[in-house]
Amino acid sequence: MLDKNGAIQKIFILENTDVRTKSTGEIYGVTGVLAKSTNYSQIHDVFLPEKLIQKFKESVQKSIIVRKYSQKEDGFISLTDSSTIMDTTDDISQEDITKFLNPDIVDIATIKTKKRNERVSLQGIVEKSTRIIETPQSSRKIYTIADTSGNIDVKFWGDKTSLGPFQDGTNIKITALKVDQYGGRCSLNSTPSTAVQINEDYDSLQGDVQYFIYFTNVSIQFQMID
Incomplete structure (x- = not known):
């Protein structure tokens, strides 16, 4: 797993966040995003803690900057309670979005x-x-x-x-x-x-x-x- 604590990742939230529960009772969210690091060419599943679920849902532009995250070699991105996110401008085309949603x-x-x-x-x-x-x-x-x-x-x-x-x-x-x-x-x-x-x-x-x-x-x- 690659630790990205000092790095910044720009992502586009592609779809709604699913709210799930672990066997321990812990609430977490899962959603699909496109990432600037892969030129918006593939979908990454993002796992986020309960405290960030509402922020993801309320993002207006759907483009956000993430700091402090980890990423597996297969592309899965994990956020933690120490991760921070910030809205940013949208630089992704509608064509990029459509080919994944349809x-x-x-x-x-x-x-x-x-x-x-x-x-x-x-x-x-x-x-x-x-x-x-x-x-x-x-x-x-x-x-x-x-x-x-x-x-x-x-x-x-x-x-x-x-x-x-x-x-x-x-x-x-x-x-x-x-x-x-x-x-x-x-x-x-x-x-x-x-x-x-x-x-x-x-x-x-x-x-x-x-x-x-x-x-x-x-x-x-x-x-x-x-």
């Missing part, structure tokens, strides 16, 4: 080649789901989503468990998910920016296509009889 849809086979913490969106069919699993620290619900390239578990955390429920066979689009790689297995986690859209047009379009194919076959048979 990433492109990719198929599941491609998702499984992504690195941990990358953001993706997907579209597929709900194969199965679990009940909401509650613990003292968190709640989650898991959907298994499939497309023509494979299937993958998508974990909805915290208040995102209220999205749905989605019945088996429903075609949905899910945006702003975070890739997780653990024990050689890839899955997806919800983020504060995750949104779900039921793809109702898909079913009606599929029905129209089947109808057209049916009558095309009839036409072919009629010509063969002649």
Whole structure:
């Protein structure tokens, strides 16, 4: 872990701060940010103490300077009670923001080649789901989503468990998910920016296509009889 007690880091708060509880009962916050040190090119998860949660939520510009923090090699940033933050001017483009809050849809086979913490969106069919699993620290619900390239578990955390429920066979689009790689297995986690859209047009379009194919076959048979 890199100790940045004397350094200054400029970050852009990308999304709302999730409030969580440790097994010890300690309250802490988690949010996703873009950092000047990586030219706003990747998302860093920031873990912050309870005393800083409100300051993050109230930041007007969403761009802040952080002093006294630690950063792991995988990019995770941790703040402590001794960390200080200060609002600053915004120098990030809307394009940089959008590509993380609304990433492109990719198929599941491609998702499984992504690195941990990358953001993706997907579209597929709900194969199965679990009940909401509650613990003292968190709640989650898991959907298994499939497309023509494979299937993958998508974990909805915290208040995102209220999205749905989605019945088996429903075609949905899910945006702003975070890739997780653990024990050689890839899955997806919800983020504060995750949104779900039921793809109702898909079913009606599929029905129209089947109808057209049916009558095309009839036409072919009629010509063969002649």
